[in-house]
Amino acid sequence: MPPPSRYGRGPGPKVRQRTPGHHYNGSFLPAADRAEILTWLATLKPLWEERYSKHFPPPPGQTQRRLLRPVYWLGNWQFACLDYYRPPKGVKDRCVRAEPFPPVLQRQVEKIEALARRMFRGPDMPPRWHLNTCLVNFYGSRLEDGRWVDTARVGEHKDFEPGPVASLSLGERALIQFVTSTRPGERDAVVLEQWLDDGSLELFGGVQWKEQTFHRVQRVDTREGHVLPPELPDFQTRRVNFTFRYVPDEHVIPFAKLSPEAREDVRPYMRTLAESSAFFRAELAREQSESNPSSPQTPAR
Numbered sequence: 115m116p117p118p119s120r121y122g123r124g125p126g127p128k129v130r131q132r133t134p135g136h137h138y139n140g141s142f143l144p145a146a147d148r149a150e151i152l153t154w155l156a157t158l159k160p161l162w163e164e165r166y167s168k169h170f171p172p173p174p175g176q177t178q179r180r181l182l183r184p185v186y187w188l189g190n191w192q193f194a195c196l197d198y199y200r201p202p203k204g205v206k207d208r209c210v211r212a213e214p215f216p217p218v219l220q221r222q223v224e225k226i227e228a229l230a231r232r233m234f235r236g237p238d239m240p241p242r243w244h245l246n247t248c249l250v251n252f253y254g255s256r257l258e259d260g261r262w263v264d265t266a267r268v269g270e271h272k273d274f275e276p277g278p279v280a281s282l283s284l285g286e287r288a289l290i291q292f293v294t295s296t297r298p299g300e301r302d303a304v305v306l307e308q309w310l311d312d313g314s315l316e317l318f319g320g321v322q323w324k325e326q327t328f329h330r331v332q333r334v335d336t337r338e339g340h341v342l343p344p345e346l347p348d349f350q351t352r353r354v355n356f357t358f359r360y361v362p363d364e365h366v367i368p369f370a371k372l373s374p375e376a377r378e379d380v381r382p383y384m385r386t387l388a389e390s391s392a393f394f395r396a397e398l399a400r401e402q403s404e405s406n407p408s409s410p411q412t413p414a415r
């Protein structure tokens with residue numbers, strides 16, 4: 115019998131885990147699916163979002179800033195200026211209905227959900243849990259006043275969506291660290307770290323990884339020279355990460371049903387997205403027809 119390997123064919127029905135609640139498979143993504151994802155990525159127009167807005171201004175001592183990286187969301191878009199999904203209180207006007215997963219990602223989601231249902235039970239698996247939300251993060255360097263500035267990291271945070279979170283990685287490998295809560299003057303203790311390779315899946319859930327620890331992307335390698343699509347004028351991408359999450363469906367709201375303030379804050383983003391997406395054109399048109407039902411809109415193409 116060969117020795118047990120973390121790079122093996124993945125867990126059997128019992129899902130053996132060296133770290134309960136945290137699973138890593140370095141060769142999850144089939145090569146053909148990887149190629150299909152890259153083709154689809156080349157068609158995306160990720161968005162540079164600002165952290166704050168007219169109705170959600172910077173708190174005292176903070177100033178307006180752009181996010182470190184461009185992003186794209188599927189299923190629902192959690193605009194930074196609507197302050198992300200944060201139950202139990204921060205659930206209203208946070209998650210704006212967005213494009214469905216393309217078939218190649220939906221296929222990965224079905225495999226991941228089956229694995230997650232074997233790994234997580236009881237309080238670690240919310241009753242209606244399914245992966246209906248995906249944040250696509252682009253890691254790399256940003257062109258700033260003629261200089262390339264590396265922004266490939268994420269500070270420590272928790273993902274507040276309930277239940278397990280899955281993370282699929284493409285391109286250069288990244289070092290993710292789970293750390294204990296920060297106390298002033300004390301260094302965070304790293305509880306678990308993992309290099310996330312090209313084509314890998316990481317799945318984590320339960321109290322230890324969702325509640326008791328924060329996670330961060332400490333750095334992204336440069337050694338393999340990956341340059342990933344789409345081509346952008348002011349950003350060079352060397353890693354793309356998809357994090358799949360669950361937002362209860364009742365908290366996902368069509369743009370037309372957001373509060374007037376939230377609509378005002380995100381309408382410019384919706385218009386930018388609509389330039390290259392029939393889905394977002396239709397969502398904007400729906401706002402028009404609902405506020406003025408007597409004048410039917412021509413359907414978006």
Ligand SMILES: O=C(O)CCC(=O)C(=O)O
Nearest residue numbers: 249251273281331355357
């Ligand atoms: O890029 C990664 O591996 C993790 C990203 C992450 O933590 C997040 O998007 O919440």
Ligand SMILES: [Fe+2]
Nearest residue numbers: 271272273329
């Ligand atoms: Fe996260």
